Amino acid sequence: MSDKNSILEQLRGGLIASAQAYPGEPMRDPRTMDQVAQACVAGGAVGIRAQGLADLALINQHVEVPVIGLWKDGHDGVFITPTLTHAVAVAATGSQVVALDGTRRPRPDGLSLAQTVQGLREARPEVLIMADCGSADDARAAQDAGVDILGTTLAGYTGERPKTVGPDLELVDEIQAFARLPLVVEGRIHTPAQAAQAMERGAFAVVVGTAITHPTTITSWFAEAVKAGAPA
Numbered sequence: 764m765s766d767k768n769s770i771l772e773q774l775r776g777g778l779i780a781s782a783q784a785y786p787g788e789p790m791r792d793p794r795t796m797d798q799v800a801q802a803c804v805a806g807g808a809v810g811i812r813a814q815g816l817a818d819l820a821l822i823n824q825h826v827e828v829p830v831i832g833l834w835k836d837g838h839d840g841v842f843i844t845p846t847l848t849h850a851v852a853v854a855a856t857g858s859q860v861v862a863l864d865g866t867r868r869p870r871p872d873g874l875s876l877a878q879t880v881q882g883l884r885e886a887r888p889e890v891l892i893m894a895d896c897g898s899a900d901d902a903r904a905a906q907d908a909g910v911d912i913l914g915t916t917l918a919g920y921t922g923e924r925p926k927t928v929g930p931d932l933e934l935v936d937e938i939q940a941f942a943r944l945p946l947v948v949e950g951r952i953h954t955p956a957q958a959a960q961a962m963e964r965g966a967f968a969v970v971v972g973t974a975i976t977h978p979t980t981i982t983s984w985f986a987e988a989v990k991a992g993a994p995a
């Protein structure tokens with residue numbers, strides 16, 4: 764089995780925990796994200812998804828499971844590993860999978876997704892490439908562009924799909940109808956039941972971020988529920 768196949772086999776059928784803190788947040792510290800990642804592995808995560816070169820360098824030293832690395836630059840338009848330069852830098856952190864924007868939108872360096880994939884293959888042939896897609900058309904184009912893994916990461920964030928409560932399972936069905944590649948279901952999986960549903964719909968693996976690793980959001984869910992339940 765090639766190294767790439769063995770990475771995929773490690774991820775197959777499992778939970779990937781995404782450990783990310785956002786700019787300005789108290790947990791935005793590579794050591795914190797590294798500890799969170801290790802805690803997730805202890806709980807059964809078969810892979811870690813994380814962002815930023817410093818976080819990735821540290822996490823890659825300390826976890827044995829495959830790491831899906833990305834570099835978020837900005838927050839509008841194409842911001843998940845937006846250019847070939849970003850992708851090569853992520854690969855250099857030792858991450859076995861590089862996640863990049865897998866939409867059909869213009870990229871800041873003017874390269875197409877296919878050119879980005881080709882450039883990354885030339886620079887770093889050892890990494891798997893995951894396309895973060897926002898629609899079935901994105902997924903089809905990403906598959907044609909030569910990526911290794913499709914993800915529903917950007918469903919509900921690019922204007923092509925509604926922002927569903929919970930994962931966009933309709934999109935999962937649409938992509939499964941033509942996908943020849945592993946489909947990772949990611950985005951707004953907030954409960955174990957939703958994670959199981961995604962697997963039942965044929966997901967290769969699921970990524971859960973917020974509901975596992977973002978205490979500010981989780982706390983707000985509870986705070987609102989408590990407030991709603993309190994007698995007037």
Ligand SMILES: CC(=O)N[C@H](C=O)[C@@H](O)[C@H](O)[C@H](O)COP(=O)(O)O
Nearest residue numbers: 781916920950951952971972973974
């Ligand atoms: C849209 C976007 O920027 N998604 C990011 C991609 O890496 C992360 O902010 C998400 O936390 C991740 O996709 C996991 O999703 P959720 O946190 O909903 O479980």
